[in-house]
Amino acid sequence: QTVVTQEPSFSVSPGGTVTLTCGLNSASVSTGYSPSWYQQTPGQAPRTLIYNTNTRASGVPGRFSGSILGNKAALTITGAQADDESDYYCALNVRRGVWVFGGGTKLSVL
Amino acid sequence: EVQLVESGGGLVQPGGSLRLSCAASGFTFSSYWMSWVRQAPGKGLEWVASIKEEGGDKYYVDSVKGRFTISRDNANNSLSLQMNSLRAEDTAVYYCASLRSAYWGQGTLVTVSS
Numbered sequence: 001q002t003v004v005t006q007e008p009s010f011s012v013s014p015g016g017t018v019t020l021t022c023g024l025n026s027a028s029v030s031t032g033y034s035p036s037w038y039q040q041t042p043g044q045a046p047r048t049l050i051y052n053t054n055t056r057a058s059g060v061p062g063r064f065s066g067s068i069l070g071n072k073a074a075l076t077i078t079g080a081q082a083d084d085e086s087d088y089y090c091a092l093n094v095r096r097g098v099w100v101f102g103g104g105t106k107l108s109v110l
Numbered sequence: 111e112v113q114l115v116e117s118g119g120g121l122v123q124p125g126g127s128l129r130l131s132c133a134a135s136g137f138t139f140s141s142y143w144m145s146w147v148r149q150a151p152g153k154g155l156e157w158v159a160s161i162k163e164e165g166g167d168k169y170y171v172d173s174v175k176g177r178f179t180i181s182r183d184n185a186n187n188s189l190s191l192q193m194n195s196l197r198a199e200d201t202a203v204y205y206c207a208s209l210r211s212a213y214w215g216q217g218t219l220v221t222v223s224s
Binding site for chain 2: 038040046091096098100102104
């Protein structure tokens with residue numbers, strides 16, 4: 001069974017930098033998995049931040065960036081702001097047509 | 111402006127059926143794989159199904175195989191999810207999305223309960 005792993009929670013100070021990661025239980029994450037990152041606040045639909053590893057969605061601030069770090073996909077927030085406090089999900093295209101989401105990371109800004 | 115608008119959610123009894131629809135606008139719908147993603151109350155996101163651009167290839171999460179059918183009508187820019195033999199564990203907000211790009215709808219709530 002394919003499992004996508006994310007840190008359950010993370011905290012960052014206002015103005016600080018944080019890197020969230022997205023791994024696979026069975027392999028190293030590469031660009032071939034088309035890693036995507038989504039932000040969700042309570043009661044709202046997910047919002048795409050990053051797709052295809054490092055493409056920023058329209059309207060997403062430049063402080064959000066995506067990359068591959070070692071054997072995982074990564075979302076880096078540089079200069080965190082209070083309204084970045086949200087749940088963050090990654091998704092991987094594990095094989096043709098099939099996607100798996102990670103369990104999400106609850107980010108606190110404090 | 112890109113828009114994905116879901117409809118068709120509601121309350122249904124266990125074993126019942128429901129058909130969700132998603133109306134797309136503002137982008138070339140026929141050029142994109144499309145997916146349904148769901149989120150049970152208080153839980154994370156779960157991919158449910160995907161369909162290729164022309165509709166020929168379809169993929170499902172194991173828990174819905176044989177019960178759900180994804181389809182699309184490129185002439186009318188619409189995506190559908192036919193859900194049969196519904197179970198309590200199918201209760202969730204269902205989102206229409208293009209996971210290879212940035213497009214998500216606002217979701218429609220499906221509640222399976224007697």
